[in-house]
Amino acid sequence: MPQTLYEKLWQDHVVHQEADGxxxxxxxxHLVHEVTSPQAFEGLKLAGRKPWRVSSxxxxxxxxxxxxxxxxxxxxxxxxxxxxxxxxNIREVGALAYFPFRDPRQGIVHVVGPESGATLPGMTxxxxxxxxxxxxxxxCMAHGIGTSEVEHVxxxxxxxxxxxxxxxxxxxxxxxxxxxxxxxxLAIIGRxxxxxxxGYAIEFGGSVLRALSMEGRMTxxxxxxxxxxxxxxxxxxEVTIDYLRGRPLAPKGHLWEQAVAAWRQLHSDADAxxxxxxxxxxxxxxxxxxxxxxxxxxxxxxxxxxxxxxxPDPVKREGMERALxxxxxxxxxxxxxIRLDKIFIGSCTNSRIEDLRAAAAVVQGRKVADGIRLALxxxxxxxxxxxxxxxxxxxxxxxxxxxxxxxxCSMCLAMNADRLQxxxxxxxxxxxxxxxxxxxxxxxxxxxxxxxxxAAIAGHFCDVDEWQ
Amino acid sequence: xxxFVRLDGLVAPLDRANVDTDAIIPKQFLKSIKRSGFGxxxxxxxxxxxxxxxxxxxxxxxxxxxxxxxxxxxRGAQILLTRKNFGCGSSREHAPWAxxxxxxxxxxxxxxxxxxxxNCFKNGILPIVLSAGEIDRLFWLVEATPGCRLIVxxxxxxxxxxxxxxxxxxxxxxxRECLLNGWDDIxxxxxxxxxxxxxxxxxxxxxxxxxx
Ligand code: SF4
Numbered sequence: 001m002p003q004t005l006y007e008k009l010w011q012d013h014v015v016h017q018e019a020d021g022x023x024x025x026x027x028x029x030h031l032v033h034e035v036t037s038p039q040a041f042e043g044l045k046l047a048g049r050k051p052w053r054v055s056s057x058x059x060x061x062x063x064x065x066x067x068x069x070x071x072x073x074x075x076x077x078x079x080x081x082x083x084x085x086x087x088x089n090i091r092e093v094g095a096l097a098y099f100p101f102r103d104p105r106q107g108i109v110h111v112v113g114p115e116s117g118a119t120l121p122g123m124t125x126x127x128x129x130x131x132x133x134x135x136x137x138x139x140c141m142a143h144g145i146g147t148s149e150v151e152h153v154x155x156x157x158x159x160x161x162x163x164x165x166x167x168x169x170x171x172x173x174x175x176x177x178x179x180x181x182x183x184x185x186l187a188i189i190g191r192x193x194x195x196x197x198x199g200y201a202i203e204f205g206g207s208v209l210r211a212l213s214m215e216g217r218m219t220x221x222x223x224x225x226x227x228x229x230x231x232x233x234x235x236x237x238e239v240t241i242d243y244l245r246g247r248p249l250a251p252k253g254h255l256w257e258q259a260v261a262a263w264r265q266l267h268s269d270a271d272a273x274x275x276x277x278x279x280x281x282x283x284x285x286x287x288x289x290x291x292x293x294x295x296x297x298x299x300x301x302x303x304x305x306x307x308x309x310x311x312p313d314p315v316k317r318e319g320m321e322r323a324l325x326x327x328x329x330x331x332x333x334x335x336x337x338i339r340l341d342k343i344f345i346g347s348c349t350n351s352r353i354e355d356l357r358a359a360a361a362v363v364q365g366r367k368v369a370d371g372i373r374l375a376l377x378x379x380x381x382x383x384x385x386x387x388x389x390x391x392x393x394x395x396x397x398x399x400x401x402x403x404x405x406x407x408x409c410s411m412c413l414a415m416n417a418d419r420l421q422x423x424x425x426x427x428x429x430x431x432x433x434x435x436x437x438x439x440x441x442x443x444x445x446x447x448x449x450x451x452x453x454x455a456a457i458a459g460h461f462c463d464v465d466e467w468q
Numbered sequence: 469x470x471x472f473v474r475l476d477g478l479v480a481p482l483d484r485a486n487v488d489t490d491a492i493i494p495k496q497f498l499k500s501i502k503r504s505g506f507g508x509x510x511x512x513x514x515x516x517x518x519x520x521x522x523x524x525x526x527x528x529x530x531x532x533x534x535x536x537x538x539x540x541x542x543r544g545a546q547i548l549l550t551r552k553n554f555g556c557g558s559s560r561e562h563a564p565w566a567x568x569x570x571x572x573x574x575x576x577x578x579x580x581x582x583x584x585x586x587n588c589f590k591n592g593i594l595p596i597v598l599s600a601g602e603i604d605r606l607f608w609l610v611e612a613t614p615g616c617r618l619i620v621x622x623x624x625x626x627x628x629x630x631x632x633x634x635x636x637x638x639x640x641x642x643x644r645e646c647l648l649n650g651w652d653d654i655x656x657x658x659x660x661x662x663x664x665x666x667x668x669x670x671x672x673x674x675x676x677x678x679x680x
Contacts, residue, residue: 015660015664015667016660016663018641018642019641020640020641020642022640022642022643024657024660024663026664026667026671028678035499035560036560036561039502039561042501047654049654052664053668055679064499076499078499078500078522078523079499081501085501120677120678122678123678128559128560128561129558130558130559130583132559143583144558144559144583145559145583146559146560146561146564146583146586146590147503147560147561148587148590148591148653149586149587149590151654152653152654152657155654156654156657156658156664157664157668158657158660158664160642160653160657162640194486194553194556195486195553195556195579195581198553198579198581199582228553228556228581228582229582230582249680251677251680255676255677255680256677258676259675262675294486294488315485315551315552316485319485413490413495414495415496415498422519432490432557434490434491435490435491436490436491436494436513437490440494440513440519
């Protein structure tokens with residue numbers, strides 16, 4: 001029987017199955033960060049249990065860590081306690097690798113995993129964070145879990161799971177100028193909706209995906225959760241293998257050869273059937289900007305804010321009206337006229353070296369507009385930061401008036417000091433534009449790094465092809 | 469985990485679709501390293517007129533009189549009625565912890581986000597999916613009837629209205645068993661420790677690079 005990639009991965013990890021289909025799934029890689037793990041470690045200890053396999057654990061601190069003045073440590077006592085609790089827990093139980101606060105390799109867990117080679121094709125990867133879907137770019141069965149499940153994985157190396165339905169999102173064609181992986185992700189969510197993928201594992205395929213770098217594929221899988229799917233997948237090809245070669249935790253020597261041979265099987269069979277197939281024309285995707293408080297509220301930059309009065313569904317209409325009020329926008333207002341207060345380039349969606357290069361290319365030789373109060377670049381990890389500095393990108397950003405910060409989640413969720421003030425409007429390369437996500441009353445527009453950079457220079461959204 | 473068998477509770481209507489986990493519990497409250505104490509900050513940005521920070525005395529904060537949970541008639545509600553895609557967003561379990569800490573034991577919606585749905589079962593909260601039509605009628609009923617209660621019967625998988633109408637729902641057999649008995653997942657899984665060990669040994673010999 002021909003199988004989809006998801007079915008292959010699923011079958012390869014079933015330890016045991018209950019009569020109703022609930023299966024015990026083996027977990028290969030457990031990524032741990034400070035926010036969702038303290039209660040799990042505590043639960044483990046209270047029950048007198050030991051971790052099953054500590055060599056599956058890779059840990060880092062990212063959500064709470066400050067992005068400047070690292071010499072001062074973490075000034076917020078509550079955040080500091082959370083980070084110190086992670087330190088203490090890892091010191092006690094151990095891990096394959098730990099990148100604590102201020103380690104040169106510290107960073108956002110979903111950036112650190114792939115770049116260290118801790119994420120390998122064919123693995124099950126879990127983390128107490130919904131954007132674990134990012135790792136699916138490596139043909140991993142990767143998804144977010146809650147704290148009870150973090151404890152469950154620590155104690156048993158397994159999770160209780162139900163098999164998902166399968167969806168193939170096929171993006172064929174060639175992307176236009178200024179159109180990035182982020183725009184593809186937003187266009188897909190605009191098409192299927194934020195609940196469109198609920199219950200599905202989405203595999204992304206088609207010529208557009210094949211032509212993307214690993215960074216671009218990670219951006220798309222990262223946003224799978226915003227389409228409601230717990231996990232996104234991309235098949236293994238040469239791009240995957242080239243990315244992994246030589247990474248610190250990737251296999252070496254004859255093990256590498258053996259691994260690569262196995263990885264080459266990680267794709268859907270030619271005639272495998274999916275529960276749902278969505279076809280999207282890559283040629284038609286334009287640079288995207290969200291206008292509302294859900295990632296599905298998205299339109300091309302050269303269009304206007306939609307008009308709720310033309311929405312027939314009353315629940316949807318009310319949602320649109322509420323979003324417009326929150327966002328301080330008018331129906332039919334051109335997107336290009338929306339003026340920004342802050343710019344955020346960062347997050348596990350778009351803080352990898354390729355994202356920073358693309359943004360720097362737009363910024364090069366220009367200045368941030370007068371109306372912009374703060375333009376932030378927060379690299380995804382210490383290693384991304386160092387590489388960007390080696391390439392001189394930090395100087396490009398600084399010369400234009402951007403702040404160049406230490407790595408972490410930062411203003412993606414505003415758990416540290418980086419946040420929006422009530423009413424402030426931000427062009428952000430992150431993944432969520434929910435009410436209050438970047439600070440109470442803050443207004444978020446999700447965009448690509450190129451768009452965020454162009455908006456910083458112009459002071460408002462603009463067609464990014466004009467810049468190239 | 470506390471058992472869930474049958475619940476006869478007051479219903480509070482939250483008439484919004486796509487209620488996300490950041491709305492259920494804003495992130496400034498996630499810095500706690502405890503599992504409890506999140507109830508006073510459930511729906512914080514909607515419930516209070518000021519900006520919430522950890523460690524405040526909530527009794528001194530100005531309440532938003534328009535927010536449904538602040539209305540006297542819904543005080544003590546144990547069942548939350550809401551619209552589609554409830555719990556979208558983050559995987560943080562703080563969202564079900566906050567609901568539970570506030571007193572909710574069941575949430576009725578047209579649909580739920582996957583991870584949140586799963587997290588509810590791990591904490592003794594029953595998420596119930598009903599059709600859009602049934603939800604509409606429940607909203608109507610709850611708003612028209614002060615003190616409206618529902619009976620949630622997990623054993624027979626049905627919601628019973630005070631007028632006697634019953635609305636059947638379906639829960640996975642395994643999850644239902646766990647909730648009915650208040651079983652701890654980890655204990656259940658560890659009964660299969662030998663199977664896990666055997667699986668792991670085979671995997672280690674077939675794909676040794678995964679264990680480097
Ligand atoms: S960058 Fe944002 S979305 Fe990603 S892990 Fe951090 S907080 Fe979550």
